[in-house]
Amino acid sequence: MKWDTLDEEPCSLSRTVAVVGDRWTLLILRECFLRVRRFEGFQSSLQITRHLLSERLKKLVRFGILRRVPYSEAPKRYEYILTQKGLDLYPIIMAMVHWGDTHMGDERGRPLLHEHKNCGKLFDPVMVCSECGEPLHAKQVHVHAGPGRKEAVG
Amino acid sequence: MKWDTLDEEPCSLSRTVAVVGDRWTLLILRECFLRVRRFEGFQSSLQITRHLLSERLKKLVRFGILRRVPYSEAPKRYEYILTQKGLDLYPIIMAMVHWGDTHMGDERGRPLLHEHKNCGKLFDPVMVCSECGEPLHAKQVHVHAGPGRKEAVG
DNA sequence: GTTTGACAGTTCTATTTTAGAACTATAGCC
């Protein structure tokens, strides 16, 4: 597989996988959503090798998920802030957390609880249809080839 | 990182990443949701090496995402069917597809369109709060340590 | 004014994973 052009495949899943489809990247993003911003912060909480962390942060910046922002001029120091494109990954992360809560739990109970500030309650994320608002299930969805697929296939 | 025990970390994201946190696994799951079930089917549509495909299918069966079901007795042939645990991965896949549609699109338009059979319309998936039904955004969520975290940390 | 420590990386070698291709095994069909 040519992983270097995966982000140009005529498949939105492939394109997303090209960006966030590896273990370290997903764990780094978890830390981002937990408000970690600095190299040493990621490194110490994840125990990732510095080499790979450096590599992954560069990639996330290159794809516009993180912005490298200086927070000190001398010495030059940067922190990594989620862009809007990065913040929009939240449903993916939350969907993964929720699946883990549901299917990979143990007797100790949930590791984290999530409170929705708007309503003040502890919640679970639910995926619904943008048109009718009903919860979505795989078997209720029919897939059609869109223009981007038809053009690519010929 | 000890990837072999990632599924026991006191973090639901880590546990999910342990199961679906690599590129091939995510692409295999895409095919599953597109109704692919057989070894040759996965292999030819993904161009994955047979070795890795075999490896990943075993892992997905081991984690209870797929069930290996015989469809021919002589010679013994099996197909791989999503379990309920596997079907529950749908929000993750759809969240990724939607992010790709939104942020990784090109001038050719969307590769796939999704129709919700219940309401008959083309839709996008939206993640909402289980309690108030409002769409969720990262900045509106406050995270608390749950019992599983507290016990693990001490 | 030299040492220590914090931070943000880079460089190096050893190990593990993945790619790519060939091979094995069972059975139906001609």
Next chain:
DNA sequence: GGCTATAGTTCTAAAATAGAACTGTCAAAC
């Protein structure tokens, strides 16, 4: 017997990751 289909396994080469040490800048402590 020879050909094809399916579902794998085995092998070697290439690529990615782990783990540790090293670099460079500056502030603060001694």
